[in-house]
Amino acid sequence: MKKKEKKSSKGWEFFQGLGKTFMLPVALLAFMGLLLGIGSSFTSPTTIENLPFLDHNVIQIILRFISTIGGFAFTYLPLLFAVAIPLGLARKEKGVAAFSGLVGYIIMHLSINFYLTETHKLAEADVMRQQGxxxxxGIQSLEMGVLGGIIAGIIVYFLHQRYQNVKLPNAFAFFGGSRFVPIITAIIMSIVGIIIPMIWPFFTMIINGIGNLISGAGAFGPFLFGAGERLLLPFGLHHILVAMIRFTEAGGTAVVSGDTVSGALNIFYAQLKNGGPISGSATAFLSQGKMPTFMFGLPAVALAIYHTAKPENRKKIKGLLISGVVATFVTGITEPIEFLFLFVAPALYGIHVVLTGLGFMVMALIGVRIGNTDGGVLDFFIFGILQGNYTKWYLVLLVGAIWFALYYFIFRYAILKFNLKTPGREDETEESATESKKESKASNGKTGTQAAELLHALGGASNIESLDNCITRLRLVVDDMNKIDEPKLKKNGALGVVKLDAHNLQVIIGTQVNHVRVEMDKLME
Structure with a gap:
C-alpha cells in the first residue's frame, strides 16, 4: 500500500513540476508579446494617421526592431520548451539537463528528416505546409509545434534522471556521470526521431479531437476553457490545459501569410506580427476572457472582504488586499486573492469558476478581440486600446462593471449570510495569526526569518524530499505529512495550504515566493 502511495505521489510531483516548467518559456513569451504589441501598434497605418509624429523613418525602424525582437519567442517556442522542461524538472545538474534538451531536440528533427528522406516522403517546398x-x-521536419518540444523535453528529463550518476568501466570513465546524459540523449532521441513519423498521425488525431470538441461547443467552448482553468488552478495543473489550447491544434489552426499556424496564442502572435486582422476565434481563449474577472471581479471580492471585516481589523488587512488587487489588476496573478476565500468557502470558489467561464463566453459572443496571456490592464492597454477600436476594448469596461457588481454583491451577501471567516472576520484566537501573516507579507526585510519559520512548520529540512516554486506557491514533496504544522504555516505568511496526497504539498505564499524558496534552500544546505 505504501509503495502504491509513493507511486501516486511521484505522478502528482511530475505533473505539478511539468506545469511549473511551462511558466519559464511562457513568462518570456508574455514579455516578448508586449514588445510585439507595442511595435505593431505604433507601426500600424491607423496609429500613424492619428499620431503623425510617428511617421519618421528612424522611429519606424526602432519600432520594427522592437517588433522583430518580440517575435523571437514565438518563432523558437518549441525549442524553448525542449530546454526548459528538463531544466525545470531536474533536481541536480540542471545545466547538463538543459544542454541535453537542446541536443535531443535537434537530433530528433535530424532523424525525422532522415526518415522522411529515405522513405521518399520529404515534401517539395511549395506543398510543405499542406503535407504537415x-x-x-534549418531542418525540414514534421510540423510538430510546441508538442515536439514538450515530447523531447520530457524524454530527456527521464534520461537525465536515469543516467546522471551512471558509472562506466575505467576505460570509458571519462564519458560517465553527467557527461553521459547528452550522449545517451543523442542515441535515444535519434531512435525516437525514426519512430515519431510512424505514430505522429495518432497524436494529431487526439489533439484534433480535443480541438473539434471545443470548437464544436461553439460559444460554450471558451466557457469550458475559462472554467476549466480556474478549476485546475488549486492543484497547480492549469498550466497544462492552457499550454494545450495556446500552442497546439486544440486551440485552432489558421493560415497566416501562407503558413499554417496552430494554437490560439500562436495564431494571435502570427497575425499581430503580420499586421493583418486578428481572429476572434483565437482571442476567445486569451486575455480578453480573463479581463472581466481579473480586472474587475477579484478587486470587487477584495472590496467585499474589506467591507465585511470587523471595523477594528480593516487597517490590518488593507495592505494584504491592496497588494492582491494590484497583482491581479496589473499582472493577472490571481492567487493572492483567490486563496483568501478558496478554503474558507469552496462554494464561493465554485461561483468564481462559473463567472470566469462566463467572462470568456461573453467576450467571445460580443466580438472583443484582445489577445496575449495575462488578462491585466497592460494587455488591455497594449493589445486593446493601442490596436484600435476594432478590438472593441470599450466593451471590456461595460462587462467589467457588471462583473464588479456581481462579484461584490454575491461575495458580500455570502460572507455575511454564512458568517464566513474571511480575513478580518476571524475569532479572537485566529486574529493574531492573521495579523502575523499580514506583517510577514508586508515586510520584505523579514524574508529570512519567515523562511526559517516556514521550514520549521514543514517539519524541518529532513522532512523535505523536494522543494520548488512557481509564480505564487511553494511546491513540495515531504516524507511525513503528519509533521506539517498548517496553523504555523498560515501564521508565517501562507495564504493557503493544499495537500494533494500523502506526500505532495503546496504552500501558497504570493508573489514573493521565489525569495522565500531561495532562503529556505540556503537554510536546508
Missing part, C-alpha cells in the same frame, strides 16, 4: 512539414532550425 516545415523548416525547424
Amino acid at each position: 512539414q516545415s523548416m525547424v532550425l
Whole structure:
C-alpha cells in the first residue's frame, strides 16, 4: 500500500513540476508579446494617421526592431520548451539537463528528416505546409509545434534522471556521470526521431479531437476553457490545459501569410506580427476572457472582504488586499486573492469558476478581440486600446462593471449570510495569526526569518524530499505529512495550504515566493 502511495505521489510531483516548467518559456513569451504589441501598434497605418509624429523613418525602424525582437519567442517556442522542461524538472545538474534538451531536440528533427528522406516522403517546398512539414532550425521536419518540444523535453528529463550518476568501466570513465546524459540523449532521441513519423498521425488525431470538441461547443467552448482553468488552478495543473489550447491544434489552426499556424496564442502572435486582422476565434481563449474577472471581479471580492471585516481589523488587512488587487489588476496573478476565500468557502470558489467561464463566453459572443496571456490592464492597454477600436476594448469596461457588481454583491451577501471567516472576520484566537501573516507579507526585510519559520512548520529540512516554486506557491514533496504544522504555516505568511496526497504539498505564499524558496534552500544546505 505504501509503495502504491509513493507511486501516486511521484505522478502528482511530475505533473505539478511539468506545469511549473511551462511558466519559464511562457513568462518570456508574455514579455516578448508586449514588445510585439507595442511595435505593431505604433507601426500600424491607423496609429500613424492619428499620431503623425510617428511617421519618421528612424522611429519606424526602432519600432520594427522592437517588433522583430518580440517575435523571437514565438518563432523558437518549441525549442524553448525542449530546454526548459528538463531544466525545470531536474533536481541536480540542471545545466547538463538543459544542454541535453537542446541536443535531443535537434537530433530528433535530424532523424525525422532522415526518415522522411529515405522513405521518399520529404515534401517539395511549395506543398510543405499542406503535407504537415516545415523548416525547424534549418531542418525540414514534421510540423510538430510546441508538442515536439514538450515530447523531447520530457524524454530527456527521464534520461537525465536515469543516467546522471551512471558509472562506466575505467576505460570509458571519462564519458560517465553527467557527461553521459547528452550522449545517451543523442542515441535515444535519434531512435525516437525514426519512430515519431510512424505514430505522429495518432497524436494529431487526439489533439484534433480535443480541438473539434471545443470548437464544436461553439460559444460554450471558451466557457469550458475559462472554467476549466480556474478549476485546475488549486492543484497547480492549469498550466497544462492552457499550454494545450495556446500552442497546439486544440486551440485552432489558421493560415497566416501562407503558413499554417496552430494554437490560439500562436495564431494571435502570427497575425499581430503580420499586421493583418486578428481572429476572434483565437482571442476567445486569451486575455480578453480573463479581463472581466481579473480586472474587475477579484478587486470587487477584495472590496467585499474589506467591507465585511470587523471595523477594528480593516487597517490590518488593507495592505494584504491592496497588494492582491494590484497583482491581479496589473499582472493577472490571481492567487493572492483567490486563496483568501478558496478554503474558507469552496462554494464561493465554485461561483468564481462559473463567472470566469462566463467572462470568456461573453467576450467571445460580443466580438472583443484582445489577445496575449495575462488578462491585466497592460494587455488591455497594449493589445486593446493601442490596436484600435476594432478590438472593441470599450466593451471590456461595460462587462467589467457588471462583473464588479456581481462579484461584490454575491461575495458580500455570502460572507455575511454564512458568517464566513474571511480575513478580518476571524475569532479572537485566529486574529493574531492573521495579523502575523499580514506583517510577514508586508515586510520584505523579514524574508529570512519567515523562511526559517516556514521550514520549521514543514517539519524541518529532513522532512523535505523536494522543494520548488512557481509564480505564487511553494511546491513540495515531504516524507511525513503528519509533521506539517498548517496553523504555523498560515501564521508565517501562507495564504493557503493544499495537500494533494500523502506526500505532495503546496504552500501558497504570493508573489514573493521565489525569495522565500531561495532562503529556505540556503537554510536546508
